[in-house]
Amino acid sequence: MTLERHKYDVLVIGAGGAGLRAAVEARESGLRVAIICKSLFGKAHTVMAEGGAAASMGNVNDNDNWMVHFRDTMRGGKFLNHFRMAELHAKESPDRIWELEVWGALFDRTKEGKISQRNFGGHEYPRLAHVGDRTGLELIRTMQQKIVQLQQKDGRETGDMESGIKVFAELTITDILKENGKISGAYGYWRESGEEVLFEAPAVVIATGGVGKTFKITSNSWEGTGDGHALALKAGANLVDMEFLQFHPTGMVWPPSVRGILVTESVRGEGGVLTNTNGERFMFKYIPDVFKDKYADNEAEADRWYEDQDNNRRPPELLPRDEVARAINSEVKAGRGTEHGGVFLDVSKRLPAEVIKKRLPSMWHQFYELAGVDITKEPMEVGPTCHYVMGGVEVEPDTAAAVGVPGLFAAGEVAGGMHGSNRLGGNSLSDLLVFGRRAGMGAVEYVKKNTATPVSDAAIKAAAEKIQAPFDRQGGENSYSLHAELQEVTHNLVGIIRTGSELKEAIAKIAEIRKRSANVAVAGGRKFNPGFHLAFDLDNMLLVAESTAKSADAREESRGGHTRDDFPGMNNKWRQVNHISSFDGEKVNVRAQSLPPMPKELFDLFDVHELEKYMTPEEVAKGGSN
């Protein structure tokens, strides 16, 4: 049989917010673009995002501007963020949101008819543009429809709607190909038929999203298997700071089949309160020193804040996610959790039933249909769930180019650096738009200067053999059970609270599972065979887990989405360190690299006393890098 082949200027792997925004950018610059995704078009993870997209438009509180957003983002990430990414993100988000409106998005409105913005953890002002609690759906549908618009334009000009931009849905990429050190294309298989496909292109944008499925309890769908992280590693790119995973404080805990499914932070943004089984509103006990001046330490003030934000401090339920997740974890450990291992989250006492149904419609629906709980009358039971990976491909901030691999770009959740050690809610959707566009621009610039390199027969042969291999093995390991074993290891040993000995144990166990996974056999044929699909996803998850466990073992402090029982507290020396993972063909190696220092103009946006909490005296004395 002849191999299916395609040639494009830019391949975008991933049809979530980041991939679609990159594709639009590249197409609008006149390049031919392929969008490739594992699910049907429009089903990527982004569709599940609920709360909103952060952008300092200042529609609700006009004190807001990019500098405030930048500060909040750096604080949220405990200053481990790449300053330049955080800066670009804060400056460009408003334009990216307005642009969506020009493409037909219908956000909720303020009284003046502007885009409404809601409060969220870690954001000083109401900042999240939203549509009820289905913002991700609006984002993805708007861009999907924008792509249709571009296709209709191409159709009018060439007679073929798919001549300039084409979506290859339900196709999994298994290899990113290089010739002479430069990107030459990608290889994969149709999920439907199992047949193989070669894409030749000088530029590849990875926008494959997250890694949640490496963990047992997660808000992520089956797609979150860290494919892009692993593909990038294997193509010679680096991952930065893979120890930082965000455990969202509020996932569903009951019934067991829904464990992990997200309960949006908007519930707290709209006034939801966390209590333990003693009825105590426990978050007041968990306000860390660095945040004492921003968060109310008593109920009266916290409640007043909903009416008057200028004269009261915020309720501690709205602390950054890492703080809230650890607090819930501690309450449950101390025996003050529910019988299902969660705590209570209640919005029914704050808002009338019809307002809850209007502002949080899909939450109401989700609890009513899946847990039999009416959130307008009773509290929800919630607990932490693995939600987001801060670590990811090391990129040049301005172009989203992957460091070390010419022609490779990465944007969205798969890229690292932007969020430091902890992401603020709402900063992902805006990140997708800002850096999706920049990755598109980066690819366009690159393609202008570099011609395509043909893929060699040797590369095709190697990629094809890899896909066939699990079918040729007899009686080997089962991918479902290996996946379950891996999830057990990460959950127990690389979870919210970590210690050195357990991490070392995890590293050994992951290596052992990886050895066995080389022997995975697949039953059945190639046609839409989930067992076969999982065999490839598993390989990716194992590399991601190895990178996370090794980075976590190396970082001897606690910061953001990385908490060490044996090294509690932040250490300002560690703030200057990024962990860089690379792959040598056998194993993941992790090394320390120094974090790029902030230039003076950004340094000066902060109160020096605040920086003293995060930086060493020498750094503070220096006052910025220039």
Next chain:
Amino acid sequence: MARSIKLRIWRGDSTDGGLKDVVVEANEGEVVLDVIHRVQATQMGDLAVRWNCKAGKCGSCSMEINGKPRLACMTQVASFGEEETITVTPLRAFPIIKDLVTDVSFNYKKAMEIPAYEPPAELAPGEARMEQIDVERSQEFRKCIECFLCQDVCHVVRDHEENKKSFAGPRFLMRMAELDFHPLDQRKTRKQEAQEQHGLGFCNITKCCTEVCPEHIKITDNALIPMKERVADVKYDPVRWLGSKIRKREGL
């Protein structure tokens, strides 16, 4: 408490297939998708089924459960009797690929045929002003998760392959209504296009689409019937047609 349930699953592909009986454990609170996954992990490793969010948000897990088009992730096992066999089959209106997975490309083709949103040329980003009340009508339709259950149930195409060419189906007729109700959309010919090119006239308002919509969108009452009324207006009343144009401008 775990208990055993009887599941009957359609297995096969476009050439051949049939119902297979299995017995599988079900735990408290589980949905049909959970037990299908358990069958997949323990008995039929190559059983094909689509899903993503497992929370009724992505519209991937559409199938027919005891003959009714539904989302498998939002259908509680406990909603069936203890002794009842639950039968799961692929969507009937679309060609089968394998097991519970069908070829839904019909819907993506239709999506590409609906003329895109046309914003006012002079409106700069950030300058749009719209009242909440004016965006709400279209927002209701934008809740659509593209599960295509309405497309599957509508009798115009359910057993009439020949109608597919000239009928966009409730989801995409609703998309046309959404754009027509969009306060800023400038295209004035959507009603006629819905009627003349996308088969609005086929719809005889049986409301079956509304009944299966997991997002509880009132497709028939709020999108299709008003579109039909607008078509009638445009057709027979030139003065009101002009009026509708002017009203739309005021929405700016």
